[in-house]
Amino acid sequence: KNIVVLISGRGSNFKSVYEASVRENWAEKYGLYISGVISNRADAKGLEYAASVGIPSKVVDHKGYESRGAFEKDLADACDEFGADLIVLAGFMRVLTPYFVDRFSGRILNIHPALLPLFTGLHTHERALQAGVRVHGVTVHFVSAELDGGPIVGQATVPVLANDTPEILAARVLVQEHVLYPRAVRLVASGRVKLDGNKVLMDEEAS
């Protein structure tokens, strides 16, 4: 099975998934491969990392398109060119329309830096601090047409501490992202966690 990772920037989550795939030998154990990385920005740092570890990559720059539809068609074609069985959004900063979501129905994962359904959208750490929550965290979910609204695969929590700034809190959450995402990707890609309609089904190891 082929995993295709979509990024827009730094790519630290992509790196954590890739490193887990090597460390845990996903290829031999589960027949899982990261077959390609796609970025909508040519200057994404994660592309340099992909090159450094020999993963093929492609840029599909949304700015070169007149419509979201045309962009998504090329993006989806690029995913198919990499033989995508599972699409992993890792800091991919474009909202996907039902066209794309339906074309890869039940086969797209996203990581969102908040405990969904709280704090959908941007600036989650700032908003968590403003709201005064004492627990914050990260969510991995299947992508549906509703922004940050698809069925939840897994979550991890962190405490909110006195003197936290959005940056300090983001760094604490990011440590958990790098633990949660590789595990969630492996469980979904290997079929131990799957989507059944709107419900996430998991086997014992996964739950």
Ligand code: GRF
């Ligand atoms: C992460 O915090 C992720 O949860 C959010 O965007 C950030 C991407 O970071 N969706 P990176 O590019 O994976 O380092």
